[in-house]
Amino acid sequence: MNNQNEFFVIKAKENGVNVIGLTRGSDTRFHHSEKLDKGEVMIAQFTEHTSAVKVRGKAIIQTSHGTIDTEE
Ligand code: TRP
Secondary structure (H helix, E strand, O other): OOOOOOOEEEEEOOOOEEEEEEEOOOOOOEEEEEEEOOOOEEEEOOOOOEEEEEEEOOEEEEEOOEEEEOOO
16 A cells, blocks of 8 residues: 555544544444543554544544544
């Protein structure tokens, strides 16, 4: 895959933020759910197994495309 070393950063602004990884390929399903508490940071990549990520809760998400602040 291209851009294999690109990563994104998620910082939780409240307790219980969920970072959910969705599978790559024709079968799109959740494969991992990571719970972050306030102030916790997750650094992750898109991989062979993960093509999409869903963030549930208040968080700041930094990508190479910019920074997104989830609304309440
Ligand atoms: N085992 C997963 C993978 O290699 C781990 C992972 C990578 C992940 N990026 C993620 C899990 C983003 C949740 C969200 O694809």
